[in-house]
Every structure is written in C-alpha cells, then in structure tokens.
Amino acid sequence: MADSVVLNLFNENKLVNVCAPMVRYSKLAFRTLTRRYNCHLCFTPMILADSFICSAKARSNEFTTNKEDRPLIVQFAAKDANQFAIAAEMVASYCDGVDLNCGCPQSWAMKEGYGAHLLDKPHLIRDLVLQVRNRIPGPFTVSVKIRIVEKFEIFRNTIELCRMLEKVGISFLTVHARTPKQRHQPINTDALREIKSSIQVPLIGNGDIKTNDGAHNLQTYTGCDGVMAARGILSNPAMFAGYATTPFTCVEDWIAISKQTNVSFQCFHHHLVFMLEKVLPKSKRLIF
Numbered sequence: 001m002a003d004s005v006v007l008n009l010f011n012e013n014k015l016v017n018v019c020a021p022m023v024r025y026s027k028l029a030f031r032t033l034t035r036r037y038n039c040h041l042c043f044t045p046m047i048l049a050d051s052f053i054c055s056a057k058a059r060s061n062e063f064t065t066n067k068e069d070r071p072l073i074v075q076f077a078a079k080d081a082n083q084f085a086i087a088a089e090m091v092a093s094y095c096d097g098v099d100l101n102c103g104c105p106q107s108w109a110m111k112e113g114y115g116a117h118l119l120d121k122p123h124l125i126r127d128l129v130l131q132v133r134n135r136i137p138g139p140f141t142v143s144v145k146i147r148i149v150e151k152f153e154i155f156r157n158t159i160e161l162c163r164m165l166e167k168v169g170i171s172f173l174t175v176h177a178r179t180p181k182q183r184h185q186p187i188n189t190d191a192l193r194e195i196k197s198s199i200q201v202p203l204i205g206n207g208d209i210k211t212n213d214g215a216h217n218l219q220t221y222t223g224c225d226g227v228m229a230a231r232g233i234l235s236n237p238a239m240f241a242g243y244a245t246t247p248f249t250c251v252e253d254w255i256a257i258s259k260q261t262n263v264s265f266q267c268f269h270h271h272l273v274f275m276l277e278k279v280l281p282k283s284k285r286l287i288f
C-alpha cells in the first residue's frame with residue numbers, strides 16, 4: 001500500500017501547520033494562498049454530505065479543487081454512515097482524506113443532529129468512521145474534528161471518546177479545545193495535553209492560534225503533532241511563515257490568485273478585509 005501523503009507530513013515535520021475548515025472561506029483560492037506561506041495541510045469548508053450526494057448544483061458550489069491543491073482533506077457534516085461513505089467515495093480521487101465534523105456548535109447543526117450533537121452519540125461517530133474505513137482503504141485518511149466533551153468528568157469522557165476513535169481506525173484527530181458551549185474562553189491546553197498522552201494517532205490542536213510562536217508554544221505545552229488555525233490565518237494568511245501581520249506580497253498574491261480562480265467579488269473583498277484588519281488604520285478600513 002502507498003504511503004499516506006497526510007501521515008507522511010507528520011513524520012516529516014516537527015509541527016504540521018493546518019488551515020482549518022471554514023464555511024465560506026477555506027475554498028480553493030484561499031487554500032492556494034495559505035500553501036504559499038508554509039501551510040502544510042488544508043481542509044475544505046464543511047460540506048453537508050446528504051445534499052452533496054443528491055445535488056450536482058451543491059457539488060459544484062461546494063467543492064472545487066485543482067492538481068496543486070494537495071494535501072487536501074474534505075470535511076463533511078454527516079449523521080448517516082452510508083451517506084458519509086458515498087460522499088467520501090465521490091471525492092476520494094480528488095483529495096487525500098475525509099473528515100467528520102463533530103464540533104460545530106451552531107444551533108441549526110445541533111437541531112439537525114450534525115456537528116457537536118454527535119459528541120453525545122459516540123456509537124454513531126464510530127459507525128460513520130467505520131463505514132468510510134471499510135469502503136475506502138488507506139492510504140486515504142479518515143479523521144474526526146471534535147470539541148471537548150461537555151460532561152462533568154471532562155477529561156474522562158473526552159479521552160474515552162478519543163481512544164474509541166483510535167480503535168475504530170481514525171488516521172488523525174483534531175481537537176478544538178473548548179466545549180460546545182464555550183465561545184471566547186481560553187482553550188483548555190491541559191485537556192489537549194492529556195489527550196495527546198492517551199492516543200497514538202497524530203493530534204492536531206486547535207483554538208486561538210494567531211502566530212507561529214503561538215503554534216510552537218502550544219506544541220511545547222501539549223506535545224501536539226499539528227496546529228490548526230482559523231481566525232488567525234484569515235487575518236494573516238502568512239502567519240505560518242512567521243509574519244506577525246499580513247505582508248504586502250501576500251495581498252498581491254491574493255489579488256493574482258483571485259483573478260486566476262474566478263473568485264466572486266464578495267469573497268475577494270471579504271478576504272481582503274480580514275487580511276488588512278491589522279494593517280490598515282481604522283479610517284481607511286471603514287472606507288474599504
């Protein structure tokens with residue numbers, strides 16, 4: 001069996017830099033930009049597995065890629081094992097793995113049984129992972145992104161879940177170190193540390209990483225194998241290359257990539273607003 005490009009990243013890099021799944025934002029053009037600035041692995045935005053398999057329109061709206069867009073993980077929201085596996089089979093030749101979203105705390109997702117709602121149904125997460133693993137062999141990866149389980153015994157419950165996921169064959173695990181109810185509280189680095197020492201598969205830590213130094217500090221404390229950034233990389237897509245704020249070359253790159261990949265004006269502008277957040281003075285930002 002060929003080696004997994006994704007798992008090789010963890011062998012080849014002391015710390016794997018990851019662009020988070022971000023609805024509306026972690027699309028092809030933005031992934032292309034972050035890869036130029038030392039981002040090793042990119043996730044697509046979360047895609048609803050059921051609409052993806054039923055609708056050609058959903059597929060063309062939600063998933064665009066090209067040959068250079070690798071290594072790539074496609075993230076799905078799913079609650080039915082067969083649908084998750086079919087969606088995974090449909091994207092398998094265009095990416096390196098699929099990820100199951102078990103962390104989205106938004107009310108629509110919780111109501112519909114997606115995202116963090118699954119944290120209360122570990123047996124269902126198990127079935128979802130197993131179905132993909134049984135139908136698509138390695139080196140294709142199957143991974144899960146969770147938040148910390150919200151129970152009285154936070155550590156015991158989260159660690160039991162992580163161990164179960166490892167047993168059923170996940171390739172790596174991402175943990176956003178907050179519970180589903182937490183929004184702006186500091187991340188729970190002790191939980192990350194405890195998880196890391198309890199599992200063998202690579203662990204990607206997530207939450208509040210805004211700089212390369214922040215990423216390395218998190219690794220030093222927790223021992224995590226990768227770091228995932230969402231808001232930090234939106235406001236500075238060059239953060240993993242060591243820049244404290246968005247450098248001018250990165251803005252130029254964004255303009256050129258947007259032209260080449262037919263980005264909508266709204267998406268083009270949104271990203272510029274994020275990137276220039278800390279670069280432009282407030283008066284200019286308001287005009288912009």
Ligand SMILES: Cc1cc2nc3c(=O)[nH]c(=O)nc-3n(C[C@H](O)[C@H](O)[C@H](O)COP(=O)(O)O)c2cc1C
Nearest residue numbers: 020021022023045046176207208209229230231232
């Ligand atoms: C605009 C935006 C969109 C997001 N979309 C997703 C998503 O599609 N899937 C997911 O698992 N998490 C999503 N998240 C959560 C992030 O991946 C990440 O877990 C969270 O923002 C914490 O990381 P940060 O502190 O680096 O922002 C999103 C976050 C933001 C800000």
